[in-house]
Amino acid sequence: MSGPFVDLLFPVRGGLVPLDHGYLLFSALSHRLPDLHERPDIGIFNLRGTSADAHALHVGNGTLRLRCPADAIARLLPLAGSTLVLAGQPLHLGAPRVHALSTPSSLSARLVTFKHALDSVTFQASVLKFLAELGCLGTPALGRRRIVSISGKKVVGFALTVRELSPDSSLRLQTLGLGGRRHMGCGLFLPTTFQSS
Structure with missing residues (x-):
């Protein structure tokens, strides 16, 4: 691990965006921060808002959460006061x-x-x-199977909770994540009480 990680929470004002928006959000942020592709240590959570229906999220007064090394904060601060365009909808960041x-x-x-992990047993x-490779001791419990669109392709994954983590394992899992596509909302962990879906 390269120094402490933190979460940057940007307030967001906006309207309706697709519920499945991880790839769109990464693309919009990359227009503002062209070198984001080269920063695998920055995780981008899905936007927080209110589900409007099965396919749309109402951002309203929502939140954009970015997980990053503390030394990357200065690189991300220019997002404050900017406007992202997501599926034709402007999102204003505070x-x-x-x-x-x-x-x-x-x-x-x-x-x-994970690549090639399309069913619960393989997953x-x-x-x-990968928990063992990270040196994280914990008890995993699979949640619902989800399918998301990333660059026009369907990607299969599962919700996941890991319990009985030591403080060191908890911090390591939040810092390093699990699986791929951290730029698109995947493999990023929050305290279980924060997750509503």
């Missing part, structure tokens, strides 16, 4: 708050993806393998 990572014993991710095996 000044962010910096949130230090805590060390809860239970963490949840809305979506985790569970991948989770155990």
